[in-house]
Amino acid sequence: MNAESFDAIVLGAGAAGMMCAATAGGRGKRVLLVDHADEPGKKILISGGGRCNFTNIHIAADRYISGNPHFAKSALGRYTPQDFLGLVERYGIAWHEKTLGQLFCDGSARQIVEMMVQECVKAGVTAMLARTVSAISHRDGRFVVMIGGREYTAPALVLATGGPSIPKLGATGFAYDVARQFGLSIVHPRPALVPLTLGPDEALFRSLSGVSADVEVRWEKARFREAALFTHRGLSGPAMLQISSYWQHRTPIYVNFLPGSETGWTIQEKQAQPRATLKRILAGRLPARLADTLTERLGLEGDLGNLPDKVLRAAEAQLTGWAFTPTGTEGFAKAEVTAGGISTNGLSSRTMMAARVPGLYAIGEAVDVTGWLGGYNFQWAWASGRAAGEAV
Known part of the structure; x- marks a missing residue:
């Protein structure tokens, strides 16, 4: 059987895979880019509501x-949001900044795919x-990839098929299967940036489906202030998607429904409006349906002036x-990304190559690196793809 020879074979034509292939090809390497999908960049196309939140200006490793x-740190430091933005602008793609440093196309996400x-x-x-791909093996210092009954070989193989x-x-766990085949460790994959589900005890909140509010949510040291959305299944919206990446099963999250409110505001309202009810006060700060539900759960009826300060302080503490x-969670079907993946312990942070398997690389979402919501995961894809593309 005659095998076709390349310098590098990249599996996965998503953000990371295309960046890696283009970078390596630009260095004069003969590159084969393979994907089981019928078009490249399918995840790019649906991102950001179809406008692709392609990076974030506040990139930092602690996110x-x-x-x-x-x-x-290494890959992100060597290929920055400004570097990718320069590429976007060279192609004349109009863009805008939304909240929290998020950069989007003015037009369609397809522009980013076509650019890559x-x-x-x-x-x-x-x-x-x-x-x-039906089989992958390694012999005589080369990776052998079987596609459609034909062999394709290269000294470098890049896993960029995501999670x-x-x-x-x-989407599948294909990259993990290949990594295990070559002895790499896998950090248990789990859904991330995903809506959370609530049980029957919280049915009252599920009845708020469609209601959104600005909140601060925290789990241990992780803390996010963004919009939360109540759904018929539980909690969604940017704040909840963010905290879901940190949350661990059977533990509580804590929601501050009145972020920015001064301590003691309930007592101040009592002094200023003793005949007002808590429901009315909350309705001035929150969506009416949410105010009704919170007041019902607190069980506080009557005028503020008739409620002891101690009771109001307790209500304030619960509301915050x-x-x-x-x-x-709603699982991988609704998860924007996968947390976990190919362990970083066996990879070079500079080249993304496996230490024990020379020539084998892993990049993008396939790796145990998961960013915040808002363009962070795309920047990791561009940066890790670039790092491997410069090394193969």
């Missing part, structure tokens, strides 16, 4: 979760889409630290 909190495809074309990358989040796009114990 990533990993078994090694320092691992992401063009980068690969300019770099002479050979792309094979809608093709399934199992959003399986409807074809309301405990919810989620029953779980």
